[in-house]
Amino acid sequence: MVKLDCARALWRLLKGVFQFLRVDRPAPAFARRQRERGQTLLEFALIVPIMLLILLMIVDFGLAMDRRVLLQHAVREGARLGATGANAMEITEVTADQAGMDPGAIIVTVCYLDMDLDGDAGELGESVRVGAIVTHRFTTGGNEILSAFGVPAIEIEMTPVADMRLEQRVTGGTAC
Secondary structure (H helix, E strand, O other): OHHHHHHHHHHHHHHHHHHHHOOOOOOOHHHHHHHHHHHHHHHHHHHHHHHHHHHHHHHHHHHHHHHHHHHHHHHHHHHHHHHOOOOHHHHHHHHHHHHOOOOOOOEEEEEEEOOOOOOOOOOOOOEEEEEEEEEEEOOOOHHHHHHOOOOOOOEEEEOOEEEEEOOOOOOOOOEO
16 A cells, blocks of 8 residues: 555656646746746847948948049049149149048049040040049948958949040140
8 A cells, every 4th residue: 555655646746747847838927028038138139230230331331422422523523624724633633632532542544535536635625534543441340340250341442434525725645
């Protein structure tokens, strides 16, 4: 009889443990809230860096587009100056100044189109072409985060060009 009582007691104990561990048993509201709070915090911690990277890349791309518009304006101003008879050095200085850049960070090209193909570029009625080459490197956080994962720095080469009809004859200009 003692063996039977021990077996029944063991059976009741195991039955109680299995009932406690059942999956379909609802958890107390407090414990469920604690787990959900931890899950929310973990999801937030996983998503925030990705969202921050995307936001920084959008800001960086906006800065690059702003720089491109500024360069296009500077090149157009340089071409306008060239159309009125300025020499290549003046055009280069004005273009770099209008772009708001260090002259070493921008490469300005000035040449004259020989429209009538007579071999004499820079005649009245022909065109001056001013171009710029600038390399924009993304910097607002996106590259720093990506470089931590071994991704090389992202750079864009911007090459705006503007042509204008010459209003005065230019001598000694480089033909395109």
